[in-house]
Amino acid sequence: MKKTPLYQVHQDLGGKIIEFGGWALPVQYSGVLDEHHTVRNAAGLFDVSHMGEISVKGPEAGKYIQRIVTNDISQAKKNQVIYTPMCYPDGGVVDDLLIYKFDDEKYLLVVNAANTEKDYQWFRSNLQEDATIENISDKVAQIAIQGPMSEAILQKLTRINLADIPFYGFMDKIELDGVNALVSRTGYTGEDGFEIYLSPADAPGLWMKLLSAGEKEGLKPAGLGARDTLRFEAALPLYGQEISRDISPLEARLGIFVKLDKEVFMGKEALKKQKEQSPGRKLVGFEMIDRGIPRHDYRVRFDGKDIGYVTTGSYSPTLNKNIGLALLESAHAQVDKTIEIIIREKPLKARIIKLPFYKKRYKK
Amino acid sequence: MKIPEGIKYSKDHEWVKMEGNLAYLGITDYAQDSLGDIVFIELPAEGDVLASGQPMGVVESVKAASDVYMPLSGTVKKVNNVLLDNPESINKDPYDSWMIAVEPTDASELETLLDHVEYKKLCAKL
Numbered sequence: 001m002k003k004t005p006l007y008q009v010h011q012d013l014g015g016k017i018i019e020f021g022g023w024a025l026p027v028q029y030s031g032v033l034d035e036h037h038t039v040r041n042a043a044g045l046f047d048v049s050h051m052g053e054i055s056v057k058g059p060e061a062g063k064y065i066q067r068i069v070t071n072d073i074s075q076a077k078k079n080q081v082i083y084t085p086m087c088y089p090d091g092g093v094v095d096d097l098l099i100y101k102f103d104d105e106k107y108l109l110v111v112n113a114a115n116t117e118k119d120y121q122w123f124r125s126n127l128q129e130d131a132t133i134e135n136i137s138d139k140v141a142q143i144a145i146q147g148p149m150s151e152a153i154l155q156k157l158t159r160i161n162l163a164d165i166p167f168y169g170f171m172d173k174i175e176l177d178g179v180n181a182l183v184s185r186t187g188y189t190g191e192d193g194f195e196i197y198l199s200p201a202d203a204p205g206l207w208m209k210l211l212s213a214g215e216k217e218g219l220k221p222a223g224l225g226a227r228d229t230l231r232f233e234a235a236l237p238l239y240g241q242e243i244s245r246d247i248s249p250l251e252a253r254l255g256i257f258v259k260l261d262k263e264v265f266m267g268k269e270a271l272k273k274q275k276e277q278s279p280g281r282k283l284v285g286f287e288m289i290d291r292g293i294p295r296h297d298y299r300v301r302f303d304g305k306d307i308g309y310v311t312t313g314s315y316s317p318t319l320n321k322n323i324g325l326a327l328l329e330s331a332h333a334q335v336d337k338t339i340e341i342i343i344r345e346k347p348l349k350a351r352i353i354k355l356p357f358y359k360k361r362y363k364k
Numbered sequence: 365m366k367i368p369e370g371i372k373y374s375k376d377h378e379w380v381k382m383e384g385n386l387a388y389l390g391i392t393d394y395a396q397d398s399l400g401d402i403v404f405i406e407l408p409a410e411g412d413v414l415a416s417g418q419p420m421g422v423v424e425s426v427k428a429a430s431d432v433y434m435p436l437s438g439t440v441k442k443v444n445n446v447l448l449d450n451p452e453s454i455n456k457d458p459y460d461s462w463m464i465a466v467e468p469t470d471a472s473e474l475e476t477l478l479d480h481v482e483y484k485k486l487c488a489k490l
Contacts, residue, residue, distance in 0.1 A: 016400075027400075027427070028400060031400060031401050032400055032401050032425075032426040032427065033401040033403075033426065034401075036426075225400070225426060225427055228427075229426060291404075291406075291448075292404075293403070293404050293424050293429065295428075295429065314426060315403040315404060315424075315426055317426070322404070344422070
């Protein structure tokens, strides 16, 4: 198992370590529910050093990225972050990622931990433009501070006015109490917050400084468990569940990140065709009517027929309900429709509802 | 980790407390701690006849669902339905949160269960 630079800190602070995509990371500290509510109401601190970072530099770096992802980066400004899926020629998803634009010739791509090596190979094998690609994941640690109190806490460590960083914007070479870092107003919880990129050697020190800076505001360390329930309530997709090699971004409700009017990009033909014919499957949200918690891969039925499966399901701590996301045949993807989730071989009633389950509270 | 004296334990982390002719069953402190926040449970019905080792219910934390196994064979005489709406009480008080009470089919099965010293040893090895 790979260890992040914060591994020892997690051990010392009582984090419960599990294996996740080849990494040893805390699944929880005080408990998933407590951490979840803390992020919604105050702020939580996450170690996301397992995420992959890939740098793309060169005269045609922008042209290259524009061709390989589905979103349009041609209008992106310096210090802007763009979320995008990246597709295979058949429209399946290689990964979803964040693109940090430093300038026209320098970008940083942040990819899912478990996909880092696959993505790196994908980037290299599809390179035709004048650009260099480097996997710098081992040289970068990442800490996320998420929740409504995040800005007030992080502000204590820097002279930079954090209010100047807009939603999906970033600043590089910021000093956070003596530590050099890149800070973006991004996250994976549906709350306001920041993601901080820094040198691995500086990560344990900054982690401890943040915890003490946020003590009064109620900042707590949080684990992968809460990270998952938080992103799920906000209906943010997780690679391998809502999107995958076999699920297109159009099926996964990510159409606004697929710019079919772009001249050329990987997967364009397949996605265009899919859009014209309307995708065969659609991701929906549902809540249980009967008693039961839906889980990943549970089957969904209607009128005795199999119509799809649950991509993510859980008890929702914020809503105090059992809810799920499911990929269904499009004909059945109608709000208010009653469907059946097969839980331990029993068909249990659920109702399709509007997404997201939880309205994101971004500071825009 | 609480492992009280005077009750029996299974290797699957259930506890058994005899009161009169009924065996009260629940999950141990170790089990609730490993599961994390419990948010849902399923229990059998009164009158169900269940064999030792058979699943008698399900405990679900935020992250996952786990079966609870019968530590001995018996007929379900009482079901603690209060727990259905308050599954978190298993986290707070695992030994007060009995799930079902059964009339054992074979009293000798009780002897095959662990006492608190043996169970403590088992947990120490995990």
